[in-house]
Amino acid sequence: MNQDQPTAQQIKRWRGYLANERAEAAAYRGLADRRQGEEREILLALAEAEARHEAYWLNKLGDAALNPPRADLKTRLLGFLARRFGSVFTLALLQSAESRSPYDSDADAAKQMSADERIHAEVVRGLASRGRERMSGNFRAAVFGINDGLVSNVALVMGVMASGVAPQVVIITGVSGLLAGALSMAAGEFISVRSQTELLDASTPDPKAHEVIGELDVEANELELVFRARGLSEAEAREKAAGVFLKFENQQRIKSNTLADPIVHDAGSARSAALFSFCAFALGAFIPILPYLLGMDQLPAAVVSLLLVGISLMATGGITGVLSGKPPAFRALRQLGIGYGAALITYVLGLAFGMVL
Template sequence: MPNRSPAPQPRPERIPHREDPTPADIRRWRRYLADEQAEAETYRALAKKRKGEEREVLLALAEAERRHEQHWLDKLGPEHAAKRVSPSFGTRLFGVFARHFGSVFALAMMQNAEARSPYSTDPDATDQMEADEAVHTEVVRSLAQRSRARMSGSFRAAVFGANDGLVSNLALVLGVGATGVGGGVVLATGIAGLLAGALSMAAGEYVSVSSQQELLDASTPNPETARKLPALDVNANELALVYRARGMNADEAASRAAEAMALQTGLTTDPVSAVDTTESLEELGTPMGAAISSFLCFAIGALFPVLPWLFGMVGLPAVVTAAVVVGAALLFTGGVVGVLSGSTPWKRALRQLVIGYGAAGITYALGLAFGGVVAG
């Protein structure tokens, strides 16, 4: 029998203003009011750090939250609205990030929060408020993506570098340590792994980013071509071939070429013929920046697993300490990635932990087996 998707649940009927709200209603409305006020303040704080279109968008979001705030004020009435409560912990945390840290963290967290709005199931919210929150999710998602693009090149290298350093060097020192060699050998192995891995990661990132930039440069139209458009033969317009090469059919290409000729716009100003690589280059970052970030973060990450041996610990206590220290670091890096990606942080954190411990566990088991064979 084929699987059947569950029938959609009916939306709760909206209930008009009640003259006798229950104490639970009052508490819930007060919390909504506090959250809306705090979110509006967060958007205004973010707007202070932006200019131009992004600033206007953030201020418009703050104004929308103010409308929602007024809804709950009307629901509560003057008597009940006079008593204020603290916003939820998550909402307060958004404000802290907005005021003291980069806006990309605050926007990523706001994106996740807007997507989990309770208004879709709360009968005391309006359909317009529910729709507003759905649209806010997409607006914040777009703003967060723009912020991620500005930092994603070096940040990507930094996160991957730190994670690789943590996992690879933990696996290395545990695998070597499990064979029964002395603590000095384990420490030397860990330091060698740190340097080798950091240099390898830096070189790889430099080559990778450089190659991608070269590919983007090769895809950018030659600006000199725009100056030659007026000399084209309008009866044998080869500009149409440019548009056809970019995916248009013959009629569409001819129409667009005619428009370009009439307006005498160049390849670099026409929205179809030009290839805008500015945002792509921002996302990539610079080769040297990616290499340096990767080197430093891999080295820092790879240092954690060797700390117990660096401080003179040996044997099983050193192994357990290294696993605990690296596990905490993996949870942190996974949580940061989760926040920035707009997903649930703890899921990403646990995923990082499981992958890291899995790799280290395999090499530790192999080290034990190899040590047993050598001893035998």
């Protein structure tokens, strides 16, 4: 056999690469169809880069490139999400996929391709970060609030049930835990956001301070101290203050507040944050007590409750994993382990208290 002739195993691997590159290019084009302006141009450029990788494998395969297999399941899923939704979740998954390129350890792949994939991961990371910043803070608060409600109330319900009390007591305890936790979350979020707003207000420059600039002593130039206090170096503060005085000397009208803080602070609505936290926690806390509210017996209700909570914990864990650009499966399982671990601890404590009482 010719030494340069690829083996059957190589051909199979290359055909898989070819299929995945085509699918990834299609995913980027699908995302680009849902974007405008600069983001659309960036996504189309990424699609072109994937097309260059496709051409590389076509050249390597020759006639063996005919009728390549379907892309792997994960890559096909990315394409489906890109075409149907085009959301930050798809970008986060693409970021994760680009970060785990198989070309790093494959001698058959050009070094440039491995470097390309690393750069693609950073490009997608930047695009995904834009999407994360545009996402409502209330949405993120809802995900975490639901998770808090799930873990705290399932632990409470399991602990009380294990003590041997009547089902009615479990229901009352669960509902009380729901209301107490939701109100506590809402109050805490309200105070947090309101306090942050008040702190930001205290740091906002006086809107009338710039009106006295023309009366300042140019030689003493205390205006320079204002800019130094805000973090500028001595030279930068002196230059900026001189520029302000120059405008007055030339009798140019200052159209905007010279001393205004250029950064707009927005801590959000305290009431909105409190309402979202209340509803999110209540929704999560409602799931563990649902089987008991439906009149199920103790043991079946506990099993169903744990199943419902487990599914919900994995969903919230997966979502937070996607939002952070990390593999969602590990985050989902970690969230499940934390929730079930808390429930197990309180269940054991409940059994202990039941035997004592």
